[in-house]
Amino acid sequence: LVRAKRNLERTSIRLPYAGMVRSKEADIGQFVNQGTRLGVTFATDYAEVRLPLTDRDLAFVDLPYAAEITASGESEGPGVILSAEQRGRLVEWSAEIVRSEGVVDESSRVTYAVAKIDDPYSLESEHEPLPMGTFVTASIEGVAMQGLLRVPRYALHGSDQLLFVDSENRLRIRSVNIVRADAEYAFISGGAEAGERVILTALESPINGMPVRTADDAAAADGDKLAVKGEEDAS
Numbered sequence: 001l002v003r004a005k006r007n008l009e010r011t012s013i014r015l016p017y018a019g020m021v022r023s024k025e026a027d028i029g030q031f032v033n034q035g036t037r038l039g040v041t042f043a044t045d046y047a048e049v050r051l052p053l054t055d056r057d058l059a060f061v062d063l064p065y066a067a068e069i070t071a072s073g074e075s076e077g078p079g080v081i082l083s084a085e086q087r088g089r090l091v092e093w094s095a096e097i098v099r100s101e102g103v104v105d106e107s108s109r110v111t112y113a114v115a116k117i118d119d120p121y122s123l124e125s126e127h128e129p130l131p132m133g134t135f136v137t138a139s140i141e142g143v144a145m146q147g148l149l150r151v152p153r154y155a156l157h158g159s160d161q162l163l164f165v166d167s168e169n170r171l172r173i174r175s176v177n178i179v180r181a182d183a184e185y186a187f188i189s190g191g192a193e194a195g196e197r198v199i200l201t202a203l204e205s206p207i208n209g210m211p212v213r214t215a216d217d218a219a220a221a222d223g224d225k226l227a228v229k230g231e232e233d234a235s
Contacts, residue, residue, distance in 0.1 A: 017043045020121075022132070042132060047120035049082065049095065051138050052110040060142040060180060063100045063113055078141040080115045084134050091128045093117055097140070113140075148179060149188040155200050156186055163199035163206055164192075165214060171199065173208045 024039035026032050053061060064077045077097030083090055095117040104111055115138065120130040130136075157163055157173065164172040176191030192198075199212070 013038065015041055018045060018123075019043045044119070044121050044123060046116055046118045047130065047132065048098075049115045049117065049136060049138070050101075050112045051080070051097070051115055051140070052105075052108065053113055054110055056180075058111060060145075061097075061113070061140055062143050063097065077113070080141070081139040082115070082117065082130070082136040083139070084130075084136045086128065093120075093127065093130050093136075095138075145179070145187075147189065149192055149194060150185050151188065151192075151198060152200060153181055153184055153186050154202070155198055156181075157203075157206065162188075162192060163203065165197040165199060165212055169212055169214065171206055171208065171210045171212050173206060 019041045022040040022042055026036065026038045032038065053063075062078055077099070080095040080097055082093045082095050085091070095115040097113050098116045099114050101112045101114065117130060119125045119127075120132070122129045151162065155162060156178075160175050160178055161173055162176050164174055166172050174191060176188045179187045179189045181187065197214070199206075
């Protein structure tokens with residue numbers, strides 16, 4: 001009994017890092033043997049977020065390769081803005097992609113990139129805490145591309161068509177080459193030129209060659225009516 005009490009006094013449980021306890025699997029008075037798991041902990045110096053990227057997404061994200069992270073275990077990748085709603089307001093955190101998992105998921109066919117955020121619980125810095133298990137939305141810094149035209153996503157007719165207005169104010173339906181499209185914009189690399197007029201108003205049944213009336217034409221017509229009425233009043 002004396003020996004058991006002395007061993008208990010000499011017993012201490014410490015973590016080799018600053019962290020938090022996620023769950024405990026042993027309680028007071030319970031007998032445990034060597035190798036018994038007492039609980040689950042995690043470090044709080046930084047957190048990692050897995051971001052699923054499709055093969056099409058990978059064409060626009062400069063992910064670090066395995067050769068770049070061989071020496072240090074990680075490499076500097078593109079910046080990431082993580083966002084989530086907390087207590088009724090949108091909160092953002094700055095992170096950075098440090099590596100990819102290097103394999104393609106067999107079921108979803110996506111590649112996971114790993115973003116790192118320092119001090120997620122704001123223990124040593126001043127920012128909003130990012131608790132473990134939070135679902136976040138990620139905006140990843142993409143590669144720079146030249147010579148692209150950007151139009152609102154809702155301006156697309158079908159999957160790859162835009163409605164143009166020619167010099168005679170007639171509608172022209174034309175297919176364009178869409179490099180990438182997100183929730184707000186579509187980026188075009190061919191089939192359209194800078195300065196061309198694009199119809200943004202939704203049309204139920206657009207017909208190629210049908211006459212259209214633009215907002216500038218309507219404003220000019222209203223101006224002519226006001227000018228004629230002014231002349232009549234003056235006479």
